[in-house]
Amino acid sequence: MSELRKDPILDHWVIIAAERGRRPTDFKSDAPPDTSQSCPFCGDNEHMTPPEICAVCGPGREPNTAGWDVRVVPNKFAALAIEGDLQRSGIGLLDKMGGIGAHEVVIETPDHRAVFCELPREHLVKVLDTFVDRVVDLRSDKRFRHIIIFRNYGSAAGASLAHPHSQIIALPIVPKFVSEKLRAAREHYHRKERCIFCDLIEQEMAMPERVVCRNEHFVVLSVFAARFPFEVNIFPLQHQHDFVLMSPEQRQSLADILADILARYRTILDDPAYNLMLQTSPSTLPKPGHPEYWGTIEYDYHWHIELIPRLTKVAGFEWGTGFYINPVSPEQAAGFLREDAEAQGAGDG
Amino acid sequence: MSELRKDPILDHWVIIAAERGRRPTDFKSDAPPDTSQSCPFCGDNEHMTPPEICAVCGPGREPNTAGWDVRVVPNKFAALAIEGDLQRSGIGLLDKMGGIGAHEVVIETPDHRAVFCELPREHLVKVLDTFVDRVVDLRSDKRFRHIIIFRNYGSAAGASLAHPHSQIIALPIVPKFVSEKLRAAREHYHRKERCIFCDLIEQEMAMPERVVCRNEHFVVLSVFAARFPFEVNIFPLQHQHDFVLMSPEQRQSLADILADILARYRTILDDPAYNLMLQTSPSTLPKPGHPEYWGTIEYDYHWHIELIPRLTKVAGFEWGTGFYINPVSPEQAAGFLREDAEAQGAGDG
Numbered sequence: 001m002s003e004l005r006k007d008p009i010l011d012h013w014v015i016i017a018a019e020r021g022r023r024p025t026d027f028k029s030d031a032p033p034d035t036s037q038s039c040p041f042c043g044d045n046e047h048m049t050p051p052e053i054c055a056v057c058g059p060g061r062e063p064n065t066a067g068w069d070v071r072v073v074p075n076k077f078a079a080l081a082i083e084g085d086l087q088r089s090g091i092g093l094l095d096k097m098g099g100i101g102a103h104e105v106v107i108e109t110p111d112h113r114a115v116f117c118e119l120p121r122e123h124l125v126k127v128l129d130t131f132v133d134r135v136v137d138l139r140s141d142k143r144f145r146h147i148i149i150f151r152n153y154g155s156a157a158g159a160s161l162a163h164p165h166s167q168i169i170a171l172p173i174v175p176k177f178v179s180e181k182l183r184a185a186r187e188h189y190h191r192k193e194r195c196i197f198c199d200l201i202e203q204e205m206a207m208p209e210r211v212v213c214r215n216e217h218f219v220v221l222s223v224f225a226a227r228f229p230f231e232v233n234i235f236p237l238q239h240q241h242d243f244v245l246m247s248p249e250q251r252q253s254l255a256d257i258l259a260d261i262l263a264r265y266r267t268i269l270d271d272p273a274y275n276l277m278l279q280t281s282p283s284t285l286p287k288p289g290h291p292e293y294w295g296t297i298e299y300d301y302h303w304h305i306e307l308i309p310r311l312t313k314v315a316g317f318e319w320g321t322g323f324y325i326n327p328v329s330p331e332q333a334a335g336f337l338r339e340d341a342e343a344q345g346a347g348d349g
Numbered sequence: 350m351s352e353l354r355k356d357p358i359l360d361h362w363v364i365i366a367a368e369r370g371r372r373p374t375d376f377k378s379d380a381p382p383d384t385s386q387s388c389p390f391c392g393d394n395e396h397m398t399p400p401e402i403c404a405v406c407g408p409g410r411e412p413n414t415a416g417w418d419v420r421v422v423p424n425k426f427a428a429l430a431i432e433g434d435l436q437r438s439g440i441g442l443l444d445k446m447g448g449i450g451a452h453e454v455v456i457e458t459p460d461h462r463a464v465f466c467e468l469p470r471e472h473l474v475k476v477l478d479t480f481v482d483r484v485v486d487l488r489s490d491k492r493f494r495h496i497i498i499f500r501n502y503g504s505a506a507g508a509s510l511a512h513p514h515s516q517i518i519a520l521p522i523v524p525k526f527v528s529e530k531l532r533a534a535r536e537h538y539h540r541k542e543r544c545i546f547c548d549l550i551e552q553e554m555a556m557p558e559r560v561v562c563r564n565e566h567f568v569v570l571s572v573f574a575a576r577f578p579f580e581v582n583i584f585p586l587q588h589q590h591d592f593v594l595m596s597p598e599q600r601q602s603l604a605d606i607l608a609d610i611l612a613r614y615r616t617i618l619d620d621p622a623y624n625l626m627l628q629t630s631p632s633t634l635p636k637p638g639h640p641e642y643w644g645t646i647e648y649d650y651h652w653h654i655e656l657i658p659r660l661t662k663v664a665g666f667e668w669g670t671g672f673y674i675n676p677v678s679p680e681q682a683a684g685f686l687r688e689d690a691e692a693q694g695a696g697d698g
Contacts, residue, residue: 003678005573005574006574007572007573007574008545008549008573008574009529009530009533009534009545009546009549010526010529010530010533011529011533012574012671012672013574013672014574014575014576014672014673014674014675015672015673015674015675016574016575016675016678016679017674017675017676018676018677018678018681019676019677024579024617024618024619024677024685025617025618025619027578027618027621027660027661027677079666079674091552091556092548092552093545093548093549093552094552094573094574146670148666148669148670150664150665150666150668150669151665152664152665155662156662157662157664157665158661158662158663158664158665159664167665167666169666171670171672175670175671175672176671176672177359177669177670177671177672178670178671180358180359180360181358181359184358184359184360185358196357196358196442197358199441199442200357200358200442203440203441203442203443207440223356224354224356224357224443225354225355225356225357225361225362225363225365225443226363226365227363229376230373268373268374269373269374269376270373270374272376275664275665275668275669276665277665277668277669278669279669306668306669308668311376312376312507313504313505313506313507314507314663315499315501315506315507315508315624316499316500316501316506316507316516316624316625316626317497317499317516317518319499319624319626319655319657320497320499320526320624320626320627320628320655321495321497321520321524321526321527322361322524322525322526322527323361323362323363323364323520323524323525323526324363324364325363325364325366325428326363326364326365326366327366327367327368327371328367328368328371328373329352329365329367330365332367336373
């Protein structure tokens with residue numbers, strides 16, 4: 001079983017998920033994602049995955065058979081185990097706990113060669129609905145404090161399979177990076193009684209040099225202090241702390257804007273590898289007095305999606321300082337991402 | 350000129366160093382480091398770099414000519430500029446300042462094909478002496494609050510040139526990641542009047558499952574909460590807050606242990622790409638009352654070297670949470686790194 005360990009100086013946690021029988025030199029291979037016929041995520045290969053958790057499908061389908069649109073299965077190589085208890089323990093300065101959590105795969109289509117951003121809108125909405133359903137279900141397990149949904153596309157972004165899929169991880173603690181966001185949002189709210197994200201969105205839309213695109217419910221912003229070239233965030237325009245609260249109209253609107261920005265990446269950045277992370281409020285609210293009591297979270301937090309194309313390498317300076325060097329200005333990036341859309345529009349029209 | 354920008358939510362800084370004329374698709378190329386004859390770092394090619402800052406060489410050599418052992422030049426593509434002032438400014442929630450700092454390259458040998466860990470010990474000591482000299486010199490510029498030395502080896506680690514070299518960056522602020530270390534060390538000291546690193550080293554040496562190797566002055570530890578497989582830290586055994594204080598004996602000892610651990614990486618992990626980061630105390634001590642006043646730093650901080658072989662990809666989960674999944678347990682990693690040394694020893698003997 002895996003283990004969670006806390007860095008005694010920096011207070012962040014890591015998951016030690018040692019894979020049996022792996023030799024030191026096994027890590028060296030830089031093989032591209034598997035594209036063979038025997039993909040476990042393809043339609044008709046349902047027997048190759050662990051038994052499914054749920055699926056979006058027509059009526060009368062038997063579980064683990066073909067005929068689904070979206071299918072959720074446990075990750076075969078899960079970093080965390082759903083069964084067991086936390087067993088918090090410490091040796092002197094060192095803290096650890098059992099690797100308890102959930103690690104699921106959302107197979108977004110049975111079609112291996114489908115391109116996520118080119119799926120029909122109604123299909124993308126089914127994927128978003130599945131994200132919501134899984135998060136709601138996982139939150140009923142009181143051991144889980146935070147759930148993250150992410151999508152790795154391309155081997156440079158850490159994807160090991162080419163078949164379109166996302167992953168969901170439920171964690172027994174709120175990660176440091178998320179806590180910092182929650183804390184900053186709470187502090188701003190306590191000072192101003194306003195949401196810091198709403199303030200930021202308003203400011204950005206008033207001087208639109210970093211606005212990439214928008215629709216009725218969402219805006220895509222080129223990040224002011226972007227760590228990576230062409231890094232963008234997608235925000236709901238209306239204040240909303242938790243993505244499970246999205247209305248059906250918002251879900252359609254999100255499907256549209258996701259397809260839009262990913263299509264821009266694909267065209268303008270030549271189909272780059274990317275990571276997509278959905279940041280929403282944590283699962284459970286510890287009681288008042290607990291350092292993780294987010295009492296005003298409904299008012300102070302604002303869910304969003306982070307998108308990072310993986311165009312540059314992270315090097316010693318970044319690892320050693322947490323400082324990033326970004327070779328493209330966010331305004332220039334927004335310009336490129338906007339311009340080409342215009343050019344495309346002109347070409348198509 | 351580049352610009353420093355602060356993330357309005359997470360409070361970390363980034364360097365926006367936009368390179369002129371770079372098109373979005375230029376980032377896609379994944380070319381290996383240059384190995385042609387026209388390497389600007391090679392002996393006899395001194396004219397291809399900006400004029401040198403200093404060099405370790407015999408008597409009577411003219412600057413920017415051949416005949417040097419170690420040579421320091423400004424980075425031709427510097428992320429920060431040495432001239433100008435900080436011009437701190439803000440627009441609403443957004444903060445920025447001018448990209449002031451120093452960005453230097455330490456060319457570790459004129460020989461393009463030399464392997465760093467196979468350089469003679471006396472040559473490695475010259476490199477370490479150069480690091481110390483540059484840090485002492487850069488600290489005399491009161492605009493610089495922190496100096497980081499790092500070495501990127503291999504294209505997966507972000508190296509763009511294969512010729513052996515390290516880099517030095519002087520920053521006008523103490524980076525968040527470093528501040529967190531400094532703050533944790535200070536808090537531990539205020540509570541216990543002991544250095545947290547000394548406590549940790551003592552604890553690790555008492556149960557040596559994570560000790561990779563040691564010599565008279567240094568120990569290499571497999572990191573308890575390692576983010577990456579085979580991540581190690583090198584610590585001076587005696588308490589020392591600043592690496593410029595190393596005695597001549599310590600420098601020789603550090604050269605030995607660096608060569609040792611890097612040779613182990615090379616053999617056991619099949620010549621992996623890696624990042625090396627030297628973490629020492631910040632440059633200037635702001636006055637008491639300043640949030641960055643590190644009054645007890647002589648007693649509470651302990652310099653060290655971080656080493657990360659780049660064997661795994663950083664993916665959405667890591668970017669979205671700051672949580673890392675490490676597929677090799679640190680004890681197993683230490684075992685591999687120790688065992689092979691024994692096997693080698695047996696083979697050589």
